[in-house]
Amino acid sequence: MTVSADILPGNVKVTRQDWLDTAKALLVSEGIESVKILTLAGSMGVSRSSFYWYFKDREELLQALLDDWLSTNTGAIVSAAGSPAETITGGVCNVFKSFIDPRRFDVRLDFAIRDWARRAPEVRRVLDTSDSQRIAALGGMFARFGYGDEESLIRARVLYYMQIGYNDADLQETMAERARLIPHYLLTFTGREGRADEIEEMRRFTLALEGET
Structure with a gap:
């Protein structure tokens, strides 16, 4: 049974979210084998009994x-794919934003989950199931803009797997370089030129993530 912190007796030093955040950090940095109750308790300086x-x-x-x-992570991609857009290139820009914004999509966590899954x-x-949901959402985005069923699926797969592979390659590309290539990416993924205002x-948005102006 989960008990909220505001009704626990005594001096409660950590919350459920603290346990979850600490476990997530350990999963990302050291892998699933290191996510153990005693280890988490030690890192937070609390008794393991509070875990329960x-x-x-x-x-x-x-x-x-x-x-x-x-x-x-999955929610960010699905939400972005379903966000309002006037054009397919605007829709793909929404998806780009979800992938590159660490406040929405945690790249390191995604890879930690994939390693755990192995x-x-x-x-x-x-x-x-998550990958299928993400691709289905992207395919639905293409379909809304008039692409056929098979083409929508293939474009969704290309867009999704390219982004996952891009993150895995860790190219060390600057945000300025990524921003410069936006028109080419949009044309490649959609077959259509992006509008100047979208680009x-x-x-x-991309440069702001790196603190550039």
């Missing part, structure tokens, strides 16, 4: 990690 106010066991914590990833078939199934707005 919020989670039944380690498995419940691991499920919470997966749920958090689904609601943030070792756990049940997590692999969750990952496969400029996307350029400004």
